[in-house]
Amino acid sequence: MTELEFDYLRAYLKQRSGLALTPEKRYLVESRLTPVCRRFGLATLRDLVGTLKVARDSAIEKAVVEAMTTNETFFFRDRTPFDLFRDVLLPQAMARRAGQRRLRIWCAAASTGQEPYSLAILLQEAGVKLAGWQVEIVATDLSTEVIEKGKLGLYSHFEVQRGLPVQWLLKYFTQIGEQWQIAPSLRSMVDYRPLNLLNGFEALGTFDVIYCRNVLIYFDTPTKADILGRLADRLGPEGALLLGAAETVIGLTDRLSPNPQHRGLYGVAAPVVRAASPVAPPVSQLRVAAR
Structure with missing residues (x-):
């Protein structure tokens, strides 16, 4: 070449x-x-x-x-973003949404589905706390091939060994030959859709939590800034955006601000209120004051 x-x-x-x-x-x-x-x-x-x-x-x-396209992924990857979801983001979102009893989560660049299914497991583990709630996980990826694998929810022994606790493997998966398939109840929680992040995604609606991890690192600076600005538009009031450990919004957009307590967590930045410029007194008053 x-x-x-x-x-x-x-x-x-x-x-x-x-x-x-x-x-x-x-x-x-x-x-x-x-x-x-x-x-x-x-x-x-x-x-x-x-x-x-x-x-x-x-x-x-x-x-x-x-x-x-890099499709590296595994269950509960980096663990911290999922502990944060279980312990902080989910309780906060439920408190905000108590009137509507509806939660929406978006996994952008979801690859073969381990990330959205990890969140689905945590939601299932929440049990009665979410009884009567409508919870939707939207999973998107550029590759239709990995989307089809995600829909099927069928993983090799090596794939389920990476990050998935054995008690949840036995609880939520069924062994089929040399592979393991996630339970239908969890597969039904995830709505897979093909999506190129370079294109518009307004039709997806707004979300309480967005995971867009370990994909921006492959883009140049203008592309990162553009995508981050449009992700901010998809966050509902007090919504949360999680990026990968090597990713940040700093220097790219003023639409999002980092959470000082949790690395990798971002929210919609408060609008900047600029002080009004002082109004100069009329020329006649200046002349009076000078006498």
């Missing part, structure tokens, strides 16, 4: 997914897109670039973008 071909693929992926690839990521492009070439009968990456330039093959375009 030549430098020109690599530059074309970088620009192509940036336009369609927001992925900002640095020059040292050339090896990643080659390793992930070579299987795409084989799948579509293309001999080299040069042939793939040529096809992308001249043909509008949606299957190839989709395969290229999805191959480059």
Whole structure:
């Protein structure tokens, strides 16, 4: 793959997914897109670039973008954001929503579903506290392939070992051959939808809690700022946004402010009230005062 071909693929992926690839990521492009070439009968990456330039093959375009999307995830990843949900965010949201008895949670870039299902488990564990409540978890991702896996809720032994306590594995999963499938009651709590964060997401409505973790790190600064501003629009009053440990809103947007007590937690910033400029007295008064 030549430098020109690599530059074309970088620009192509940036336009369609927001992925900002640095020059040292050339090896990643080659390793992930070579299987795409084989799948579509293309001999080299040069042939793939040529096809992308001249043909509008949606299957190839989709395969290229999805191959480059990082889908690393596991149950209760980093643990702290889930303890925070159980101990702080859920009780606060329930207090705010006691009149409506309705909660909405959005997992953006949900990958194969471990994050939304982790939240679903915590909601199930809340038991009678949520009796009579309408709770909706919306899970979105750019990749339709991982969305389908999430809907199925079927995971390998390795996947359920990563972060999932054994008591919850036995309580909420059924073993099917070499795999484990999450309970239908939990699968029904999650509404999976394909979504590119570069596009508008106003139609999703507003949410009490938004998880958008470990995805902004792949975008450049203007893209991060744009997405964060639009995420702020999707937060309801006193709603909460959780980002990954390596992500922040500082220096990117004034629409969101960090929570001083919990790292990675952000809320809609209070509007800045600017003091009115003092009004200068009329010229006639100035003349009187000078006498």
